[in-house]
Amino acid sequence: MDAAVKPMRIALVGNPNCGKTALFNRITGSRQKVANYAGVTVERKEGRALLPSGRELALLDLPGAYSLQAASLDEAVTRDVIRGFYPGEPAPDVLVCVVDATNLRLHLRFVLEVRALGKPMLVAVNMMDAAQRRGIHVDLPALERELGVPVVASVAVRSGGADALLSRIDQSAGRLHPAQTTEAFAEAESHTEVRRLLALAVQMPDSVNRFDEALDRWALHPVVGFALLAAVMFLMFQAVYAWATPLMDGIDGTTAWLSAAASSVLPAGPLSSLLVDGVIAGLGGVLVFLPQILILFLFILALEESGYLPRAAFLLDRVMSGVGLSGRSFIPLLSSFACAVPGIMAARSIQDPRDRLATILVAPLMTCSARLPVYALLIGAFIPRREVAGLFNLQGLVLFALYAAAIASALLVSWVMKRWRRDRGEHVLLLELPSYRWPNPRDIAIGLWERAMIFLKRVGGIILALTVLLWFLLSFPGAPADAVGPAIDYSFAGRLGHLLEPVFAPLGFGWQICIALIPAMAAREVAVSSLATVYALSAADEGQNAQALGALIAQDWSLATALALLVWFIYAPQCISTLATIKRETQSWKQTGIATIYLFALAYGAALLTYQIAVWLGAG
Numbered sequence: 001m002d003a004a005v006k007p008m009r010i011a012l013v014g015n016p017n018c019g020k021t022a023l024f025n026r027i028t029g030s031r032q033k034v035a036n037y038a039g040v041t042v043e044r045k046e047g048r049a050l051l052p053s054g055r056e057l058a059l060l061d062l063p064g065a066y067s068l069q070a071a072s073l074d075e076a077v078t079r080d081v082i083r084g085f086y087p088g089e090p091a092p093d094v095l096v097c098v099v100d101a102t103n104l105r106l107h108l109r110f111v112l113e114v115r116a117l118g119k120p121m122l123v124a125v126n127m128m129d130a131a132q133r134r135g136i137h138v139d140l141p142a143l144e145r146e147l148g149v150p151v152v153a154s155v156a157v158r159s160g161g162a163d164a165l166l167s168r169i170d171q172s173a174g175r176l177h178p179a180q181t182t183e184a185f186a187e188a189e190s191h192t193e194v195r196r197l198l199a200l201a202v203q204m205p206d207s208v209n210r211f212d213e214a215l216d217r218w219a220l221h222p223v224v225g226f227a228l229l230a231a232v233m234f235l236m237f238q239a240v241y242a243w244a245t246p247l248m249d250g251i252d253g254t255t256a257w258l259s260a261a262a263s264s265v266l267p268a269g270p271l272s273s274l275l276v277d278g279v280i281a282g283l284g285g286v287l288v289f290l291p292q293i294l295i296l297f298l299f300i301l302a303l304e305e306s307g308y309l310p311r312a313a314f315l316l317d318r319v320m321s322g323v324g325l326s327g328r329s330f331i332p333l334l335s336s337f338a339c340a341v342p343g344i345m346a347a348r349s350i351q352d353p354r355d356r357l358a359t360i361l362v363a364p365l366m367t368c369s370a371r372l373p374v375y376a377l378l379i380g381a382f383i384p385r386r387e388v389a390g391l392f393n394l395q396g397l398v399l400f401a402l403y404a405a406a407i408a409s410a411l412l413v414s415w416v417m418k419r420w421r422r423d424r425g426e427h428v429l430l431l432e433l434p435s436y437r438w439p440n441p442r443d444i445a446i447g448l449w450e451r452a453m454i455f456l457k458r459v460g461g462i463i464l465a466l467t468v469l470l471w472f473l474l475s476f477p478g479a480p481a482d483a484v485g486p487a488i489d490y491s492f493a494g495r496l497g498h499l500l501e502p503v504f505a506p507l508g509f510g511w512q513i514c515i516a517l518i519p520a521m522a523a524r525e526v527a528v529s530s531l532a533t534v535y536a537l538s539a540a541d542e543g544q545n546a547q548a549l550g551a552l553i554a555q556d557w558s559l560a561t562a563l564a565l566l567v568w569f570i571y572a573p574q575c576i577s578t579l580a581t582i583k584r585e586t587q588s589w590k591q592t593g594i595a596t597i598y599l600f601a602l603a604y605g606a607a608l609l610t611y612q613i614a615v616w617l618g619a620g
Helices: 020-028 073-083 104-115 128-133 140-147 163-172 187-201 210-219 224-242 245-265 270-287 290-306 308-321 327-335 340-349 353-365 372-382 394-420 441-475 492-507 511-517 526-542 549-556 559-571 576-586 589-616
Strands: 008-013 032-036 043-050 056-061 094-100 121-126 151-153
Touching: 008 020, 008 073, 020 043, 020 056, 020 121, 020 163, 020 441, 094 104, 094 163, 104 121, 104 187, 121 140, 121 163, 140 151, 140 187, 151 163, 210 224, 210 308, 224 290, 224 308, 224 394, 245 270, 245 290, 270 441, 270 526, 290 308, 290 327, 290 372, 290 441, 308 327, 327 340, 327 353, 340 353, 340 576, 353 394, 353 576, 353 589, 372 394, 372 526, 372 549, 372 559, 394 559, 394 589, 441 492, 441 526, 492 511, 492 559, 492 589, 511 526, 526 549, 559 589, 576 589
Parallel strands: 008 056, 008 094, 094 121, 121 151
Antiparallel strands: 032 043, 043 056
């Protein structure tokens, strides 16, 4: 490509919580792609945009870093990319160092460290609207003069909030020279320089932190803070059921309509069975839970955007350090509620190797969104929909109890690992508490869209493929002429299910559940589509409604079996992707094997105990 039309490569760098990703979203919109850097599992975001002159811009959102003296894998990737040392990654033409206008005391230190590299750069002073509301005045011309690099204001959450930055990049194209300061970076000199810059260019009123301090008196209180965190988590799980019901009913109705329409058009036979009993029943059984998954993500994204998550990490540090984790483990573990894969990857930000390994090994215990379809199916079938004390939803209470059991189990496992380790010392938590801010609806919408697309790709890819494969295994070979039982008993899958049934019989699992557990190793959601396919084919022989999966299992299973299966999914590592991520992050087959064995052992033991106690109490 000719140099005149080659896209300009711009890298956004900055501390975590500076609004860098929001600025990236504002500039690129939907024109972005997410992948991983070669050789590591650090997320790589790149997007395209047009400058006012019409020249194309390739924008790279680098992982947040507090320093180029890398203490984590994220920071190491950022350091190597901006220096042009990362294999297969061309060096950026220009660095845009993003800083938070309300927290310049911390962020300017990183600017000085980046400037010392001697690369062409600009400084984007973000969140200028928040600074103005707090009465903070930033003299941008003075800051530009003292730093010796272009400085421009930006408001990533506002339409047009990046226009000034894009114009400045456009005007400076080809004229940006390397930063003047190229001497070796020194920590103690840097702090003195930051104080000088603040004195010359920033005016802060005495009351600037009064609002944050007032909220933190409650949010970080050792008693009230914990009560507030518990209330937020409780509200999240109640909303998963209360808010999603209308949308779920709509999806369920659409699935039933499609099934009936396909049955009326296609003649009875293998093709009709594949479409109705395999594709529609299988995929519909998973898609119906998309609203609940998005509601869960909505809360997680809003808490992250608001600045509350680091405070929750700070609040929980003492509790978590007592069981061998740290406050920094909170955010990776909370991310694992959405999916253990990014949660395990987020553990890269934990500097201490001991705490990082412990976090990785217990992350699969967090109740990821893939478990939610299984929980919702079983809770909906066996737990009545009624209010408790006139205020709480009983189904939501049961879901909250499952999440609480997973959290308690993770803390217990971590405590046991700490007892076995030689290094039992405590590690200091150094954590930035960003200013509170209203979550930006646009960024939350983009985040929800990305999560929905990831889920739908899984449904349209691996889940569809496994559902069709399972339909084939359940349908062939057909029953012999002298068969006395259901045709499904003679299929490949039916025979395998009956073969495994003695192993899982002490847990109360029938052959149908045994069949569902096998493809669920690829993705937990497949357990629901597998059960839907199994019962659709079984129900077709008996003239039953193939869509009423919840009603069918309620008739076929005991409450003890349902409770045991719920407990099984708290612990079982029914996800090959999670195990593969553990291997990549730890670079150890030993640690991957330990995780697999202990999780399966916990799942079997806990499900066995649950079933036997439930039977003893008369729920069998």
